[in-house]
Amino acid sequence: MGFDPYVIREDFPILKKEINGKSLVYFDNAATTQKPKQVVEAIRDYYFNYNSNVLRSINTLSSQATELYIESRKKIARFIGAGEEEIVFTKNATEGLNSLTEIIPKLLGRKLTVLTSIMEHHSNLLPWRRMVSEKGGRLIVVGMNEDYTVNVEEIEKNLENGCDVLTIVHVSNVLGTMNPVKELCKLAHKHGSLFVIDAAQSIPHIPFDVSEIEPDFVAFSGHKMLGPTGIGVLYVRKKFVEKIEPWDLGGGMVKTVTLEDQVYEDVPFRFEAGTPNVEGVIGLATAVDYLSRIGVSNIAKHEADLVKHLMEGFDEKIITVHGPLDSTKHMGIVSFNVKGIHPHDVAQMLDADGIMVRSGALCAEPLVNALGVNAVVRVSFYLYNTLEEVDRFHESLRKLRGFI
Amino acid sequence: MSSQEDFMRELVRRFKNPPNYGEIENADIVSEEADYSCGDRVKLYFKIGGNRILEAKFTSEACLFCNASTSILLDLIKGKTIEEALSLKEEELLSIFKTDSKGPRYRCIILPLRALRKALKGLKLK
Numbered sequence: 001m002g003f004d005p006y007v008i009r010e011d012f013p014i015l016k017k018e019i020n021g022k023s024l025v026y027f028d029n030a031a032t033t034q035k036p037k038q039v040v041e042a043i044r045d046y047y048f049n050y051n052s053n054v055l056r057s058i059n060t061l062s063s064q065a066t067e068l069y070i071e072s073r074k075k076i077a078r079f080i081g082a083g084e085e086e087i088v089f090t091k092n093a094t095e096g097l098n099s100l101t102e103i104i105p106k107l108l109g110r111k112l113t114v115l116t117s118i119m120e121h122h123s124n125l126l127p128w129r130r131m132v133s134e135k136g137g138r139l140i141v142v143g144m145n146e147d148y149t150v151n152v153e154e155i156e157k158n159l160e161n162g163c164d165v166l167t168i169v170h171v172s173n174v175l176g177t178m179n180p181v182k183e184l185c186k187l188a189h190k191h192g193s194l195f196v197i198d199a200a201q202s203i204p205h206i207p208f209d210v211s212e213i214e215p216d217f218v219a220f221s222g223h224k225m226l227g228p229t230g231i232g233v234l235y236v237r238k239k240f241v242e243k244i245e246p247w248d249l250g251g252g253m254v255k256t257v258t259l260e261d262q263v264y265e266d267v268p269f270r271f272e273a274g275t276p277n278v279e280g281v282i283g284l285a286t287a288v289d290y291l292s293r294i295g296v297s298n299i300a301k302h303e304a305d306l307v308k309h310l311m312e313g314f315d316e317k318i319i320t321v322h323g324p325l326d327s328t329k330h331m332g333i334v335s336f337n338v339k340g341i342h343p344h345d346v347a348q349m350l351d352a353d354g355i356m357v358r359s360g361a362l363c364a365e366p367l368v369n370a371l372g373v374n375a376v377v378r379v380s381f382y383l384y385n386t387l388e389e390v391d392r393f394h395e396s397l398r399k400l401r402g403f404i
Numbered sequence: 405m406s407s408q409e410d411f412m413r414e415l416v417r418r419f420k421n422p423p424n425y426g427e428i429e430n431a432d433i434v435s436e437e438a439d440y441s442c443g444d445r446v447k448l449y450f451k452i453g454g455n456r457i458l459e460a461k462f463t464s465e466a467c468l469f470c471n472a473s474t475s476i477l478l479d480l481i482k483g484k485t486i487e488e489a490l491s492l493k494e495e496e497l498l499s500i501f502k503t504d505s506k507g508p509r510y511r512c513i514i515l516p517l518r519a520l521r522k523a524l525k526g527l528k529l530k
Contacts, residue, residue, distance in 0.1 A: 360443045
């Protein structure tokens with residue numbers, strides 16, 4: 001069966017909702033995505049038929065819940081080409097990135113020199129800056145090329161001078177441009193640096209395989225890929241899984257405890273202290289099943305069609321697109337400004353027509369400021385969006401001419 | 405045309421070049437406040453005489469709602485005492501925009517009030 005967004009839409013009840021008397025157009029998928037019936041149903045089924053604490057009790061219900069939990073972990077790991085012991089559940093990409101500022105200093109046992117970029121979301125900038133101010137070390141922020149990707153030459157120059165960590169966003173949440181992570185990973189490893197990817201905006205939208213890229217750590221969020229909120233993943237490369245120290249301690253992550261000592265659980269369970277987010281893990285595994293069935297490369301192709309249609313419809317006299325003018329360089333995300341109208345006011349006018357977009361600094365203020373503005377309007381697509389919706393967006397945008 | 409659109413048009417008509425916009429040279433107090441989640445930024449300038457606000461102006465990098473709200477707020481407090489200005493409630497501003505604290509533009513509308521309180525509270529302590 002071919003890819004059909006209209007068939008897919010049937011799985012998303014919210015898309016039938018009306019806002020301000022118009023049918024909902026949801027173009028804020030980089031913020032969070034909608035959830036298909038299958039995901040919500042899987043969570044309901046868990047609570048109504050299997051709810052029990054996992055990995056603990058010797059009872060049938062707990063065994064069934066544990067089996068679901070373990071199976072879910074396998075599916076999620078497989079989705080990114082990882083081994084099941086290589087993924088640690090977090091609450092989101094932000095938590096994963098924050099954890100790394102605890103994990104990596106202990107792993108390497110020294111003050112770190114960390115290399116990141118101006119393209120980062122605040123979650124891949126602020127934790128590292130705090131780490132450096134509290135523990136010492138250095139944070140270097142590299143710039144962007146004219147094609148709106150990170151400056152690889154500048155990165156290489158810094159790597160040559162000696163860096164411990166290179167941490168880079170894969171797809172920018174503002175520009176939609178994709179950084180060459182495979183090349184960056186090779187460079188980082190060649191110069192003895194660890195390589196971290198913020199994949200929050202890439203894994204939901206483009207095929208992603210850790211066995212191909214070979215990064216050391218990857219963080220992403222479940223809610224940006226049809227899963228529930230409160231569940232995310234930190235991928236830890238196999239060679240480091242046994243070497244890193246648990247960062248949270250408590251129940252569920254130890255084998256034995258005496259008043260003097262403890263023996264930690266096997267990996268990855270030693271990294272997940274406390275009762276885990278079982279519904280989140282099951283929900284995310286169901287989302288991953290859904291995405292696999294549709295095919296992530298089909299979704300990427302569909303989003304490319306939507307971006308092309310969007311950008312072709314822009315009136316360049318009043319619209320400034322941030323990022324490349326070549327639509328194929330935008331991974332489902334396009335940010336822009338309308339001449340003479342503040343982004344919030346553009347968003348409000350679109351909202352009046354039932355069209356949900358994001359406006360503001362998009363949690364990437366240094367990048368937005370580097371674009372020469374303090375706020376933008378962002379359109380971000382997903383598998384259930386249609387060309388017709390893009391037409392409606394343009395129709396609504398045309399009304400703004402009266403405001404300029 | 406939706407009522408929301410009408411309201412926006414009315415705002416554009418009255419506040420595209422908002423009254424009270426500009427700097428006050430030799431202002432007694434300057435207060436800046438920004439909302440980093442949305443990117444709005446306002447700067448308020450006051451001339452104070454005795455306990456009264458004699459003159460108030462603003463500059464901004466902000467949306468229509470924030471500019472309109474700031475412009476209106478300054479009209480409301482000019483000539484008032486510091487205490488009177490500080491007693492101004494969020495609801496008074498929000499009702500002008502036919503919204504409340506749950507509305508999507510809440511943060512934009514309230515930003516100048518935050519700047520005003522920041523400026524005048526310090527003054528009150530002196």
